[in-house]
Amino acid sequence: MYQSSESLGKLVSLLSRLPGVGRKTAGRLAFHILKMHEDEAKDLAEAILLVKEKVGSCTVCCNISEVDPCPVCTDDKRDRSVICVVEEASDIVALEKAEDFKPLYHVLGGRLSPLDGIGPDDLNIKSLLARLDDSVAEVIVATNPDVEGEATAMYLNKLIKPFGPKTTRIARGLPVGGDLEYADGVTITRALEGRQEL
């Protein structure tokens, strides 16, 4: 393939490894970077290095953080009796959009997936169980509502029960603003199972 510059070609190939970025998008991004102001490109490169250098993980909740323990774990205004378990740190960003929901979190770092060779020892489960003292009243399992996420939730439920706290699972049903007509059968089944009195 024609290539106008070796360093541009290298940038394209590195960018195309990012998720959701194919060769064409990578080319467009690389040409954009080429046209950027020098300072802006420098900022971007430095931000990439800085994020790798500064961001570690919290030894309590395994969330990504620049300090240890992380600001969530040390936040006195949070409900310390509730731990919300998520698969990835990025899920916390989503959950924090909810109103009136200020729990502590615990990041598993993935989900059980025997096909990919990911078992309980590959997830941050031991550190979760270590947190379950008398102050914890509820563990909300907010793994994704797919096969692996459900299996992980069931597995965690069994482990957590002996420690005392109530284990709950986030509701599965129709998304707000959704349309019954376009919902799949499993979602409708779950929405009916999870129906609540008005």
Next chain:
Amino acid sequence: MYQSSESLGKLVSLLSRLPGVGRKTAGRLAFHILKMHEDEAKDLAEAILLVKEKVGSCTVCCNISEVDPCPVCTDDKRDRSVICVVEEASDIVALEKAEDFKPLYHVLGGRLSPLDGIGPDDLNIKSLLARLDDSVAEVIVATNPDVEGEATAMYLNKLIKPFGPKTTRIARGLPVGGDLEYADGVTITRALEGRQEL
């Protein structure tokens, strides 16, 4: 909005300035970079800096290049009697996919667009006219087939004519593999106008 780390937030905001990258995609990319191997992130950052440092433009054809004149301009195997005029350096990558097409190029650096305040003096037109000696038999105007691209082509045609070479415009019609049923009226009109004997 909740933010788990300041440096991650900065990376997200810088990434979201890239074309076609919204805040959500930027977040996904940033989390991916965070999970990348250290060396890989370093490579990416360095590639961004390197591309800004190494890549300049060819003084002959205004294409991006690491050397001056660029490898295309110095390539003896190319048809030096044909100059293909394009809006952006990225268009050359597209044109080089054509079979049996090895012309010289000239990059305008944009197109005439009075609404955006882009006039003839903002484009590399003078350097194009300076190249039109007796060795050039044809100038192919391959600006984009939209309003501004067509206007730019018409304008260039007028300027080039006195210098002698034939000016041609790339054909507009139905894309190969396309479907008449879904083609817009203007494209069909152009396809009919440009019809050729079998």
